[in-house]
Amino acid sequence: MTISTWKWSTSTRQDGRAGTANDNNDNGNNDRDRGVSERSEVAGARRWVVKVGSALLTNDGRGLDQEVIGSLVDQLAALRQRGCEVVLVSSGAVAAGIVRLGWSSRPSALHDLQAAAAVGQSVLVQSYENAFNRYGIATAQILLGHDDVIARDRYLNARGTLTTLLQLGVMPIVNENDTVVTDEIRFGDNDTLAALVANLIDADALLLLTDQQGLFNADPRHNPAAELVRQCDVHAPELDGMAGEGGVLGRGGMVTKLRAARLAARSGSETLIASGREPDIVQRATSGEDVGTWLRTGKQPQNARKQWLAGMVRVPGSVELDDGAVRVLRESGRSLLPVGVVAVQGNFQRGDMVACRDRQGREVARGLVNYNAEEARRLQGKPSSAIADILGYRGDEELIHRDNLVLL
Numbered sequence: 001m002t003i004s005t006w007k008w009s010t011s012t013r014q015d016g017r018a019g020t021a022n023d024n025n026d027n028g029n030n031d032r033d034r035g036v037s038e039r040s041e042v043a044g045a046r047r048w049v050v051k052v053g054s055a056l057l058t059n060d061g062r063g064l065d066q067e068v069i070g071s072l073v074d075q076l077a078a079l080r081q082r083g084c085e086v087v088l089v090s091s092g093a094v095a096a097g098i099v100r101l102g103w104s105s106r107p108s109a110l111h112d113l114q115a116a117a118a119v120g121q122s123v124l125v126q127s128y129e130n131a132f133n134r135y136g137i138a139t140a141q142i143l144l145g146h147d148d149v150i151a152r153d154r155y156l157n158a159r160g161t162l163t164t165l166l167q168l169g170v171m172p173i174v175n176e177n178d179t180v181v182t183d184e185i186r187f188g189d190n191d192t193l194a195a196l197v198a199n200l201i202d203a204d205a206l207l208l209l210t211d212q213q214g215l216f217n218a219d220p221r222h223n224p225a226a227e228l229v230r231q232c233d234v235h236a237p238e239l240d241g242m243a244g245e246g247g248v249l250g251r252g253g254m255v256t257k258l259r260a261a262r263l264a265a266r267s268g269s270e271t272l273i274a275s276g277r278e279p280d281i282v283q284r285a286t287s288g289e290d291v292g293t294w295l296r297t298g299k300q301p302q303n304a305r306k307q308w309l310a311g312m313v314r315v316p317g318s319v320e321l322d323d324g325a326v327r328v329l330r331e332s333g334r335s336l337l338p339v340g341v342v343a344v345q346g347n348f349q350r351g352d353m354v355a356c357r358d359r360q361g362r363e364v365a366r367g368l369v370n371y372n373a374e375e376a377r378r379l380q381g382k383p384s385s386a387i388a389d390i391l392g393y394r395g396d397e398e399l400i401h402r403d404n405l406v407l408l
């Protein structure tokens with residue numbers, strides 16, 4: 001095997017199934033000698049999205065593997081105990097539904113798959129609820145579709161709900177809303193969905209648990225000499241030639257995991273790909289142990305997120321701020337409240353990107369707005385305590401929350 005370039009390092013697979021990430025110490029030492037970080041970014045991550053794939057969760061296609069679920073839940077509860085926040089993205093609905101319906105194989109027609117997903121989702125969530133209940137942790141089912149993470153107004157709603165659940169100590173369990181999606185708009189694989197959730201909640205890191213030890217330099221199912229990539233810059237072009245399609249049970253294979261890692265990196269999230277079959281994998285991976293594949297973002301999370309927000313091209317309106325509001329935004333990094341707004345221009349919807357200008361018309365910031373233009377006009381110059389009286393409902397107290405605001 002060609003030893004890695006500075007950008008990525010591999011470790012030789014030792015047996016028919018999977019090698020260990022430490023098998024080839026030379027590679028690891030080479031990285032250390034070159035000063036490559038020893039996963040401190042991963043060990044320091046506090047907000048995690050953990051995605052569990054069908055290939056891992058399902059018992060060779062015969063429904064859900066309750067033992068795997070039980071062990072995962074033990075590990076996720078321990079991760080929470082360590083003070084981390086966790087959102088779980090779990091596949092498995094279709095596989096569970098097929099068994100519950102007594103079918104012998106996976107159907108191909110979309111409506112059959114959707115029916116199986118609807119049946120299996122109950123089984124899936126019930127299994128998690130029972131297992132998390134052992135730790136007194138409540139679970140919440142979140143089914144997301146394309147629009148929920150792409151359309152700006154729904155984006156804010158999904159973000160608000162997920163972060164509230166985290167604050168409440170609940171374990172959100174996310175899956176694609178398979179029942180209503182059409183072929184054109186479905187994610188299909190949950191890797192993409194997990195990455196979008198990582199963007200949505202500003203996760204520090206994404207852990208993709210699957211049936212392989214990580215990303216190999218060729219599909220280990222077909223190439224027994226394949227070697228594990230231990231770490232690599234997520235954008236390295238060499239990776240594209242390595243990632244292959246999924247197995248019978250999973251959907252996207254490593255192709256979608258690599259794409260997901262690149263999506264997650266847009267908001268600064270690190271990605272780890274690891275085998276959910278290895279003992280204690282969640283604890284080991286999340287504490288920075290050298291397991292699986294680490295796809296590094298190489299960016300400061302805050303900068304990455306701001307770049308991502310700033311890159312949204314459609315800016316259908318703007319708000320003019322008084323001098324006090326401009327100062328607070330610039331100097332204290334605070335949210336924009338309606339009281340600091342003196343005028344509203346354009347026609348925007350909740351969740352749109354709007355420009356924030358000073359009295360001279362210079363753009364000082366831009367961000368995702370919590371109210372539409374008509375509501376913003378009614379709220380301008382008013383204290384947040386008056387929002388409920390003015391609009392007839394109690395919305396967010398900020399016009400633009402600081403997390404959704406980029407200073408220019």
Ligand SMILES: Nc1ncnc2c1ncn2[C@@H]1O[C@H](COP(=O)(O)OP(=O)(O)O)[C@@H](O)[C@H]1O
Nearest residue numbers: 053054055210216218244246247250251252253
């Ligand atoms: N380069 C690669 N390294 C590791 N696995 C790969 C690679 N290319 C393709 N694969 C396949 O990807 C599969 C995992 O993806 P997938 O089946 O979609 O699982 P999941 O349901 O966990 O998302 C592995 O079982 C493996 O056969």
Ligand SMILES: N[C@@H](CCC(=O)OP(=O)(O)O)C(=O)O
Nearest residue numbers: 053054091092093094190251
């Ligand atoms: N939403 C589907 C998951 C699709 C799927 O298998 O995704 P993946 O595990 O990423 O290959 C389900 O719950 O069955």
